[in-house]
Amino acid sequence: MKPFFTLVLFQILHAIVSAEVQDGQTGVVITLPPQPTDTGLKQIPDADHPFITPGPDDQRGPCPAMNTLANHGYVPRNGVMSFEEAIVGAQEGLNMDIGIVGPLAANALLMRGNPFINKFSIGGVSPLVPPLPGKIDGPEAGGIAKHGRFEGDASMTRSDAFIGDNRDFQDILYDMDLLQLGKFGDNGPDGNNTVFNVATMIGIMQHNTIMYQSTDPEFTFSASRVTGSSGAAAFLLNVFANGTTNQSTLPIIGSFLRNQTFPPNWFRAGAPVTGTVLGPNAAAIQAALPFPPGRNNAQGVYVADPLPPTPFNSSLGCWAYWVQAANTPAVLQNTTGIFKQNVDFLLQIQFPGNPACDQQLLPFGPAGV
Ligand code: HEM
Numbered sequence: 386m387k388p389f390f391t392l393v394l395f396q397i398l399h400a401i402v403s404a405e406v407q408d409g410q411t412g413v414v415i416t417l418p419p420q421p422t423d424t425g426l427k428q429i430p431d432a433d434h435p436f437i438t439p440g441p442d443d444q445r446g447p448c449p450a451m452n453t454l455a456n457h458g459y460v461p462r463n464g465v466m467s468f469e470e471a472i473v474g475a476q477e478g479l480n481m482d483i484g485i486v487g488p489l490a491a492n493a494l495l496m497r498g499n500p501f502i503n504k505f506s507i508g509g510v511s512p513l514v515p516p517l518p519g520k521i522d523g524p525e526a527g528g529i530a531k532h533g534r535f536e537g538d539a540s541m542t543r544s545d546a547f548i549g550d551n552r553d554f555q556d557i558l559y560d561m562d563l564l565q566l567g568k569f570g571d572n573g574p575d576g577n578n579t580v581f582n583v584a585t586m587i588g589i590m591q592h593n594t595i596m597y598q599s600t601d602p603e604f605t606f607s608a609s610r611v612t613g614s615s616g617a618a619a620f621l622l623n624v625f626a627n628g629t630t631n632q633s634t635l636p637i638i639g640s641f642l643r644n645q646t647f648p649p650n651w652f653r654a655g656a657p658v659t660g661t662v663l664g665p666n667a668a669a670i671q672a673a674l675p676f677p678p679g680r681n682n683a684q685g686v687y688v689a690d691p692l693p694p695t696p697f698n699s700s701l702g703c704w705a706y707w708v709q710a711a712n713t714p715a716v717l718q719n720t721t722g723i724f725k726q727n728v729d730f731l732l733q734i735q736f737p738g739n740p741a742c743d744q745q746l747l748p749f750g751p752a753g754v
Pocket residue numbers: 447448449450451471472475479481486489490493529530535536537538539540541542543617618620621624625
């Protein structure tokens with residue numbers, strides 16, 4: 386049996402026989418959810434998942450997809466969820482393949498959640514996600530909206546954290562995105578220049594990176610932000626598109642980004658959205674970025690980041706994997722019991738493990754940031 390599946394089997398057995406308490410919290414073993422058998426075209430939402438405006442205690446944050454899934458109850462409406470709940474919700478509502486959503490959910494738990502109790506917030510700090518046992522990563526679990534490890538600069542609809550609100554949708558930023566749509570968009574059922582395409586996403590990313598490099602003294606565009614932001618731009622084209630037409634139109638994108646609700650008469654993708662589907666669009670967007678991975682120095686001059694050590698310098702993706710480990714607290718290596726099992730499981734989910742990136746990293750980042 387492959388080591389990975391042996392690990393999963395061991396975790397399931399362990400869950401049955403043990404209840405483990407650390408620092409007053411009860412550990413919950415993380416597992417891979419069963420994979421869906423129904424992965425075709427389907428109208429979303431169904432009758433069981435109406436839009437309900439979030440209440441004051443419900444967490445929402447920088448990810449339009451997770452916010453939309455929560456507003457419709459495909460993931461818990463309070464915005465606090467487990468690894469499995471995030472994956473199952475994104476699979477059902479958006480036909481996201483586990484190969485994409487698995488590593489995203491693993492990042493959320495390892496960087497900004499509580500992997501011992503298997504919970505993270507898609508917004509800010511929540512009383513439902515206590516700090517790690519022993520507060521080894523500081524006094525609170527931030528939630529994915531916390532700037533730095535996961536949430537970063539040059540987003541399409543959220544401000545850079547140094548400039549303003551990095552969590553909520555910003556009309557002014559979206560209006561600027563729509564100027565690019567007006568210039569580069571394809572013609573469609575809603576009029577000319579109303580369908581998002583690669584040229585539009587390139588226009589948006591070029592505009593945002595140049596604008597923030599010159600206005601945000603702390604502008605940081607690491608390898609993982611390069612892959613993350615161009616990946617998000619590709620998501621907009623491949624995941625939010627109407628599955629019957631493959632078009633991401635002005636009303637569809639407005640509904641997801643501005644209103645955080647599924648558009649009327651929307652169909653999810655006809656097949657799971659995998660890395661193979663997203664790759665060409667993400668690569669085209671990356672190739673057109675004005676800057677290599679880097680950041681502003683104290684004088685506001687953009688300086689390219691040094692390459693990581695071999696073999697992580699072999700590709701942008703492997704470099705991003707290295708940056709991710711550098712932004713995950715090293716103290717997670719020092720855990721025990723279910724806590725350690727879950728950390729090891731999530732690290733395995735993140736590991737690209739392909740020939741171009743075949744060396745697994747343990748987290749080596751600072752705690753409490
Ligand atoms: C558990 C799964 C997911 C997690 C933890 C997650 C997390 C995040 C985070 C932290 C950001 C902020 C990055 C930044 O701009 O600084 C983000 C942005 C984004 N996410 Fe997600 N995400 C998940 C799944 C998805 C899925 C399935 C989609 C599919 C459409 C998606 C689409 C986007 C888009 C388009 C943005 C960019 C928003 C912008 O630039 O204004 N995400 N996500």
